[in-house]
Amino acid sequence: xxxxxxxxxxxxxxxxxxxxxxxxxxxxxxxxxxxxxxxxxxxxxxxxxxxxxxxxxxxxxxxxxxxxxxxxxxxxxxxxxxxxxxxxxxxxxxxxxxxxxxxxxxxxxxxxxxxxxxxxxxxxxxxxxxxxxxxxxxxxxxxxxxxxxxxxxxxxxxxxxxxxxxxxxxxxxxxxxxxxxxxxxxxxxxxxxxxxxxxxxxxxxxxxxxxxxxxxxxxxxxxxxxxxxxxxxxxxxxxxxxx
Amino acid sequence: xxxxxxxxxxxxxxxxxxxxxxxxxxxxxxxxxxxxxxxxxxxxxxxxx
Amino acid sequence: xxxxxxxxxxxxxxxxxxxxxxxxxxxxxxxxxxxxxxxxxxxxxxxxxxxxxxxxxxxxxxxxxxxxxxxxxxxxxxxxxxxxxxxxxxxxxxxxxxxxxxxxxxxxxxxxxxxxxxxxxxxxxxxxxxxxxxxxxxxxxxxxxxxxxxxxxxxxxxxxxxxxxxxxxxxxxxxxxxxxxxxxxxxxxxxxxxxxxxxxxxxxxxxxxxxxxxxxxxxxxx
Numbered sequence: 001x002x003x004x005x006x007x008x009x010x011x012x013x014x015x016x017x018x019x020x021x022x023x024x025x026x027x028x029x030x031x032x033x034x035x036x037x038x039x040x041x042x043x044x045x046x047x048x049x050x051x052x053x054x055x056x057x058x059x060x061x062x063x064x065x066x067x068x069x070x071x072x073x074x075x076x077x078x079x080x081x082x083x084x085x086x087x088x089x090x091x092x093x094x095x096x097x098x099x100x101x102x103x104x105x106x107x108x109x110x111x112x113x114x115x116x117x118x119x120x121x122x123x124x125x126x127x128x129x130x131x132x133x134x135x136x137x138x139x140x141x142x143x144x145x146x147x148x149x150x151x152x153x154x155x156x157x158x159x160x161x162x163x164x165x166x167x168x169x170x171x172x173x174x175x176x177x178x179x180x181x182x183x184x185x186x187x188x189x190x191x192x193x194x195x196x197x198x199x200x201x202x203x204x205x206x207x208x209x210x211x212x213x214x215x216x217x218x219x220x221x222x223x224x225x226x227x228x229x230x231x232x233x234x235x236x237x238x239x240x241x242x243x
Numbered sequence: 244x245x246x247x248x249x250x251x252x253x254x255x256x257x258x259x260x261x262x263x264x265x266x267x268x269x270x271x272x273x274x275x276x277x278x279x280x281x282x283x284x285x286x287x288x289x290x291x292x
Numbered sequence: 293x294x295x296x297x298x299x300x301x302x303x304x305x306x307x308x309x310x311x312x313x314x315x316x317x318x319x320x321x322x323x324x325x326x327x328x329x330x331x332x333x334x335x336x337x338x339x340x341x342x343x344x345x346x347x348x349x350x351x352x353x354x355x356x357x358x359x360x361x362x363x364x365x366x367x368x369x370x371x372x373x374x375x376x377x378x379x380x381x382x383x384x385x386x387x388x389x390x391x392x393x394x395x396x397x398x399x400x401x402x403x404x405x406x407x408x409x410x411x412x413x414x415x416x417x418x419x420x421x422x423x424x425x426x427x428x429x430x431x432x433x434x435x436x437x438x439x440x441x442x443x444x445x446x447x448x449x450x451x452x453x454x455x456x457x458x459x460x461x462x463x464x465x466x467x468x469x470x471x472x473x474x475x476x477x478x479x480x481x482x483x484x485x486x487x488x489x490x491x492x493x494x495x496x497x498x499x500x501x502x503x504x505x506x507x508x509x510x511x512x513x514x
Contacts, residue, residue, distance in 0.1 A: 008272030017265075024258070032250070042245040050257045073509070093264055097257050104253035108246040129461035136457055140448045146514040150444050153506045154458060157440070160498050161462050168465040168491055172472065206261065213268040220275040223283045 008216040016209040023202035030195045040109075047105035049195055053203035054098040055124065060207065061091025062127060062159070065134065069155030072148050081148040082222070084155060086214035088134050090207060095128040117173050123166045130158040144222070296381045300389025305396060307366060314397050318358055322401050325351045326408045342481075344413045345474035348405060349467050353434070355401050356463075357456055359394045360438035364455075368446050373511060383508030387439060391503065394435040402427045418479040422486060426473040429492040433466050436499035443510045465495050 031049040038045035068084025071077050102121055103113045115121060138151045188196075244250070308314055329347045333340045367373050367390075376386055406423065409415040417423055441458050445451045469488040476485025 006273055006276045007269065008276060009269075028254075031254075032244075037245075044246045044249060046250055047253050050254055054257070093260070097260060101253050101257060104249050104256075108249050126461050126464050129457070133454075133458040133461060136454050137444070140445075140450060140454065142448065142514070149509060149513045153440075153444055153502075153510065156506075157437075157462060157502055160502060161465070161495070164465045164491065164495055164498070168468045171488070171491070172468050206265075210265065210268060213272055217268065217271050217275060220272075220279050223279050224275065227280060227283060 008213050008220070013209055013212055016205050016212075020202055020206045020209060023198065023205065027195065027198055027202055030191070030198065035191045035195045036189050044105060044108040045192075047101055048192075049199045051098065051101040051105055052196055053199040054094050054101060055120070056200060057203050057207045058091055058094040058098050058124065058127070060204075061087045061094060062131065062162075064211075065091060065131075065155050066159035069152035069159075072152045073156070076145070078144075078148070078222075081152065082215055082218045083211070085138055085151065085218055086211050088131055088138075088155075089214055090210045092128065092131045092135060094203075094207075095124060095131060098124055099128065119166065119169045119173055122169045123162065126165050127158075127162055130154075130162070134158065144225070293382060293385055296385035297389040297392065300381065300386050301392040301396070304363060304366060304390055304393035308362075308393070308397060313362065314359070314400065318355055318397075319401055319404060321358070322351050322355050322405055323408050325354065326405065326412055330412055340413055341415075344409055344415050345471040345478060345480065346467075347413075348409055348474060349430075349470045351405060352398070352402055352430075352470075353460065353463055353467060356394075356398055356434045356438055357459060359397050360435070360442045360459070361452065361455060363390055363394050363439060364442035364446050364451070367443075373446065377511055383511050384504040386511070387443070387503050387507035388500070391435045391439040391500070394439055395431045398431050398435060399427060402431065415478050417477060419477045419485070422473060422477040422489075425489060426470055426477065426485065426492070429489050429496060430466050430470040430473075433492060433496035433499055434463060436496060436503050437462050440499065440503035440506060443507055444514070446510075447514060466492060469495070 027049060031046055035046065035049070037043045064087035065084045068080040068082075068087065071080035072084065099121070102118075102124075106115055106118075107113050134151055134154050137154050138147055140147065140150070326347070329343075329351075330340070333343060367376065377383075406417075406427075410417070438459055441455060441462070445454050445458070448454065469492045472481070472483050473485035473488040473492070475481035476483050476488075
């Protein structure tokens, strides 16, 4: 590999990045000026174009982390563990954005920043806390495989418990007779639907771009650790030979 | 347009945070590639620059 | 296997009995939390009544955290974890034994706390079976999840601060379910408490299975 390359980019990522930028411009145009406003929510409905993609890719990221965790536990695949870690970090980002955009959407629409009655919102908050916990475990330090195992178990546990959280919040909300906000009523205008799909595509491209870069960063950090380890071993051996 | 303030904050923060994170990733990447010796700069996707 | 579980549980409980920490420190702490809640809300009787179940289970969660921390600490001192591995006891049995010990201690505190809310919050028990079953099933889940995560962070320096952030979100369904069941048992809300026990049981079952599977891996690798 030539020495001039000093970045984690590649043709693939540059293509992805360009597509994301173009897509975002189109998204802003369509989302702000072309897609129709809602009868009840008026222009506040335009939050949907950033909120829904963020939510979807939060769940995608979380699923990738869960799968990667299982693959580490079953096959001790460091590749999968690295993917799991990368996806988790990006997932936390998307999750925070999901909650934030949901909150900003809720204020003008239902006059509240937070709605304990929204099952998805509450479950997503718990998911955020669990993913933050996952990242905390990863940052605890120690042997690489120990960290991977700890994180993987947290990942699998979180994946197993999240459906239960969802179910319990759902029952809880039904029992307190709270009104649920539904996005998928099926009465979406064509332009709105198209713009949502565009948003999903753009977010998806950004997701892949980020995971690739984050993966490479993690991989390089690992190489650095191994290089330092090799150097330390070499130094130690050299010490032995001198005396 | 109604609720413009909310839209600007919502979309604006989303884009700003996304961009900041992207920049952060690129910076971290550059710093690391500079430190890792040339023969160890491998990652699992094919580099086709 | 059952014998090993009893062995490990008895060991932990004997250690606890000798030090009496649960009775002399954890229990007063739990009652103190109830008192603090009382101070914070008592001027507003209706609020206190409505919140009794929730406050009770929040207190139990904190007590659970403490119990799990101490249960884990027993193993991390003097390389006891290594010794456990070498002793040839099945890791799953160690897990179940330790979880059982935590559950017993937690149940003890919960029963005292029931007395606490009756006296301090003027709670009236409408269904004793529901009350006790809820305590039982919820405790299984709390101690299983807690013992698993306790083992996960064992041997790590930031253990005390990481465990709450890991355990409490996982226990969210227990808080929701047990509170609702107590609402029914205490007659504060018209809700079907027994239905929630199903959810709590499912939660407990998942944690027992995952814990039994993961404990061995954790003992060996971390």
